[in-house]
Structures are given as C-alpha cells and as structure tokens.
Amino acid sequence: MGGSPGGRIDRGQHEVEDWERLADAINGALGAKGLQSTDQHRRAIESLAEYRDLSYYERWVAATEKLLVEKGVLTSDEIDERAAEIDRRWNGP
Amino acid sequence: MTFETGDRVRVLPAQKPGHVRTPGYLKGKAGWIESVIGAFPNPEELAYGLSGLPERPLYRVGFRQIDLWDDYRGPAEDYLYADIYEHWLEPER
Numbered sequence: 001m002g003g004s005p006g007g008r009i010d011r012g013q014h015e016v017e018d019w020e021r022l023a024d025a026i027n028g029a030l031g032a033k034g035l036q037s038t039d040q041h042r043r044a045i046e047s048l049a050e051y052r053d054l055s056y057y058e059r060w061v062a063a064t065e066k067l068l069v070e071k072g073v074l075t076s077d078e079i080d081e082r083a084a085e086i087d088r089r090w091n092g093p
Numbered sequence: 094m095t096f097e098t099g100d101r102v103r104v105l106p107a108q109k110p111g112h113v114r115t116p117g118y119l120k121g122k123a124g125w126i127e128s129v130i131g132a133f134p135n136p137e138e139l140a141y142g143l144s145g146l147p148e149r150p151l152y153r154v155g156f157r158q159i160d161l162w163d164d165y166r167g168p169a170e171d172y173l174y175a176d177i178y179e180h181w182l183e184p185e186r
Contacts, residue, residue, distance in 0.1 A: 043112035043140035 020057040027064060036067055044070075094150045094179075100126045101185035102154060104177060112140035115181045123185045124156035127174055135178065150179040 030036040044063035048054065054062060068074045096102060106121035114136050130153055134145025158171040165171075 037139060039112065039136040039139035039145075040142060042136075046112060 023057045023060045023064070027060060030064065030068075035071065035073060036064065040067055094129055094132075096126045096129070096150075096152060096179070096182065096184075098126050098128055102126060102152075102182045103185045104154070105181050105183055107181075109137075111137065113137055113181075115177055116175060118161060119154075119156065119175055119177070122156055122161055124154045124160070127153040127155040129153075130176060135180075151176055152179065152182065154182070 027036065027041065031038070041060070041063055044066045045051070045059050048059060048062055048066070050062070051059065065074075065076075065079055069076055069079070101123065102125065103123045104115060104119045104121060130151040132148035132150050135149045136145065139145040153174055154177045156173045156175070157169065158167055158173055159165045159169055161173060
C-alpha cells in the first residue's frame with residue numbers, strides 16, 4: 001500500500017455507508033464548482049500524515065478538508081465548530 | 094510524440110518530490126509502447142492548481158510481469174500495462 005508491502009488484500013464486499021456517499025457527492029459538487037480537481041485531491045490524499053490509518057473515504061474527506069483550508073474556502077476552526085454542532089445534535093449535549 | 098507503438102522504452106528511475114502518476118514499482122523498468130493515447134495537461138502540475146500546460150504525450154506502456162517482480166512465478170507472457178507520461182520515459186538501448 002502506498003508503494004510498500006500492505007499484507008493480505010481483503011476481497012470481501014462491504015455496504016457503502018451514507019457518509020461515504022455524501023463524501024463522494026461533496027467531491028463531485030466541489031469539482032463542478034471548480035473548487036477542487038481530481039489531481040489536487042490525489043495530491044492531498046498522498047500528503048496525509050495519517051494515510052495508512054484511514055479508510056478509503058476517510059482519506060477522501062480528510063483530503064477535501066485539507067484542500068478547502070489550503071484554498072481559504074473554509075478554516076479549520078469553522079469545520080471543527082460545525083462538526084461539534086452536528087455531533088451535539090446527533091448525540092445530545 | 095517522441096515514441097511510436099512498438100518502441101522499447103525504460104521508465105526513468107527518478108525520485109521526484111510531490112505528486113506523480115508513475116508507479117514506484119515501474120521506475121527503472123523496461124517495456125514497450127503498446128499504444129499512443131494522446132496528449133493531456135500534466136497531472137503533476139494540475140495537482141498544485143497550475144495549468145498543466147503544455148500538454149504532455151501519454152502512452153500505454155507494456156511490461157512483462159517477470160521483469161517487475163523478483164519472485165514472480167507466473168507465465169512469461171503475463172503482462173502489465175500502465176499509462177505513463179513521456180517525460181517519465183527514455184529510449185531503451
């Protein structure tokens with residue numbers, strides 16, 4: 001994986017979760033708006049320090065966040081505040 | 094286009110920092126031009142928000158699997174095809 005031995009490949013299927021569909025949709029929307037391209041996204045994915053610890057779509061959302069902050073579309077604080085707000089709404093205070 | 098279908102080529106063993114579309118396991122390996130795909134903006138520059146121009150020729154390059162892996166035990170006619178940009182190729186002598 002990432003050019004290094006990654007062990008056995010899990011060939012099992014898994015259900016796509018809603019947040020994964022959303023991650024895909026957001027990427028498509030950002031691309032259509034000209035805010036992100038596939039090559040930029042790939043570069044951001046490769047540069048994630050935690051690359052090996054993340055699942056496929058976890059990498060997608062982490063890279064998208066990184067690009068949006070890099071481009072000044074959102075700040076890390078705005079994203080963290082919004083995530084905390086959603087967490088409170090979902091799980092209670 | 095520098096190369097034509099059937100030309101022998103070698104992938105440059107270069108270590109380039111940043112985003113590249115050339116797999117590490119093909120660097121320094123010899124193969125042949127399977128087909129000429131066309132010219133496209135350079136993804137190594139698109140990855141950083143640049144124009145990627147001028148467009149770079151892209152080739153489908155064929156490799157023998159036994160030339161890629163030290164411990165490959167499959168048939169000699171097992172091949173691998175990869176899309177490689179011209180600036181990653183040199184003529185094989």
